[in-house]
Amino acid sequence: DIVMTQSPDSLAVSLGERATINCKSSQSVLYNSNNKNYLAWYQQKPGQPPNLLIYWASTRESGVPDRFSGSGSGTDFTLTISSLQAEDVAVYYCQQYYSTPITFGQGTRLEIK
Amino acid sequence: QLQLQESGPGLVRPSETLSLTCTVSGGSISSSSYYWGWIRQPPGKGLEWIGSIYYSGTTYYNPSLKSLVTISVDTSKNQFSLNLSSVTAADTAMYYCARLRTLFSPTDAFDIWGQGTMVTVSS
Numbered sequence: 055d056i057v058m059t060q061s062p063d064s065l066a067v068s069l070g071e072r073a074t075i076n077c078k079s080s081q082s083v084l085y086n087s088n089n090k091n092y093l094a095w096y097q098q099k100p101g102q103p104p105n106l107l108i109y110w111a112s113t114r115e116s117g118v119p120d121r122f123s124g125s126g127s128g129t130d131f132t133l134t135i136s137s138l139q140a141e142d143v144a145v146y147y148c149q150q151y152y153s154t155p156i157t158f159g160q161g162t163r164l165e166i167k
Numbered sequence: 168q169l170q171l172q173e174s175g176p177g178l179v180r181p182s183e184t185l186s187l188t189c190t191v192s193g194g195s196i197s198s199s200s201y202y203w204g205w206i207r208q209p210p211g212k213g214l215e216w217i218g219s220i221y222y223s224g225t226t227y228y229n230p231s232l233k234s235l236v237t238i239s240v241d242t243s244k245n246q247f248s249l250n251l252s253s254v255t256a257a258d259t260a261m262y263y264c265a266r267l268r269t270l271f272s273p274t275d276a277f278d279i280w281g282q283g284t285m286v287t288v289s290s
Contacts, residue, residue: 055230094276103263103280104214115278147214151274155229156204156216 056080056150060159066167073135075162077148082128092152095124095133099144140166169193171264171281179288185251189264189281197222197242202267204277205238205249207260219273220247227273254288261285
């Protein structure tokens with residue numbers, strides 16, 4: 055299984071400031087044949103299902119604000135929120151879909167400082 | 168607009184079988200070419216993929232649960248189902264059904280989710 059490890063476990067950022075969440079996979083999730091990273095990011099607010107933010111490591115899902123961006127390749131990835139808004143308080147998860155079993159990171163809780 | 172809705176008992180006795188159904192509305196399971204999945208989340212914890220199914224019945228399971236899990240599809244009812252046998256307290260979780268976002272792809276991101284159904288395993 056590919057193990058996904060996120061850091062930090064929790065994060066407090068001031069409104070309007072940048073938030074950065076890291077995700078590391080135990081093996082590369084980059085398919086050389088198509089040069090795509092099989093990595094997604096989700097946002098989960100209390101009492102709600104996860105919401106897809108980013109796929110292919112850096113492609114924003116339709117309707118996701120452009121303050122959310124994804125970067126990285128191979129085994130190291132980052133989700134960045136460029137200017138934190140109050141509604142961004144949530145738990146964020148990364149997920150690899152390079153191979154089965156599909157696996158998720160443990161989650162990063164983002165709060166307002 | 169495609170929507171998914173989980174249904175099933177909220178309480179299951181230990182050693183019994185957990186059975187849940189996901190009803191898809193706003194689109195057809197059989198005419199689309201997507202895979203459909205089950206994911207669970209224990210209270211206060213992270214997400215675990217259980218397995219995925221295609222409308223033809225092709226399935227992929229998490230090896231950690233494979234001997235206990237059966238996922239099936241009923242295209243006439245536009246539903247797919249989860250059976251998890253010999254449950255224990257460790258199977259207490261919110262269970263979500265979801266769609267994998269890319270046509271024909273058994274491993275992908277999940278782009279549409281149900282609201283989830285909480286299942287408690289207790290005597």
